[in-house]
Structures are given as structure tokens and as C-alpha cells.
Amino acid sequence: MLQLRPGCECCDRDLPPDSSDAMICSFECTFCRSCATTVLGGRCPNCGGELVSRPRRPADKLARYPAATERVHKPAGCRQVA
Numbered sequence: 639m640l641q642l643r644p645g646c647e648c649c650d651r652d653l654p655p656d657s658s659d660a661m662i663c664s665f666e667c668t669f670c671r672s673c674a675t676t677v678l679g680g681r682c683p684n685c686g687g688e689l690v691s692r693p694r695r696p697a698d699k700l701a702r703y704p705a706a707t708e709r710v711h712k713p714a715g716c717r718q719v720a
């Protein structure tokens with residue numbers, strides 16, 4: 639099950655579980671759409687994998703399977719793609 643991490647690893651912007659702006663790689667590194675497209679060029683800075691839209695968990699399932707609360711913030715790893 640996806641963790642649904644609560645924030646962008648680059649800019650630390652909040653990304654609630656129902657956010658359509660959350661992007662993830664296959665390791666669930668999480669970024670906002672703005673950082674994913676403008677700063678990272680659609681590639682995860684941690685693994686080099688493709689960043690895709692994170693699925694949204696239905697509200698009725700969030701009560702039983704809540705989103706993660708631990709934030710990951712690594713601004714040094716987010717550099718402008720040349």
C-alpha cells in the first residue's frame with residue numbers, strides 16, 4: 639500500500655492524500671507537480687526514476703488506511719536539471 643507521504647521532498651509543500659499535485663517514483667519519493675516538472679524534469683533525484691501522478695486513496699479508505707505523517711525534506715538533493 640502506498641504511504642501517501644505528506645509533503646514535497648524539495649520545497650516541503652503540503653501534499654494531502656487527496657492532492658492531484660503529488661508526483662511519485664517507484665520508490666515513493668514524493669514531490670509536488672511544480673518541483674517535479676520545473677526543477678527535476680520529471681525524474682527522481684534519488685533514483686533517476688520517472689515521476690508520475692500519485693494515486694488518490696478514496697476518503698472512506700483513509701480512515702482505515704491512513705496516509706503517512708513522517709515528512710521527508712531533502713532540498714539539497716533537488717537541483718535544477720540542466
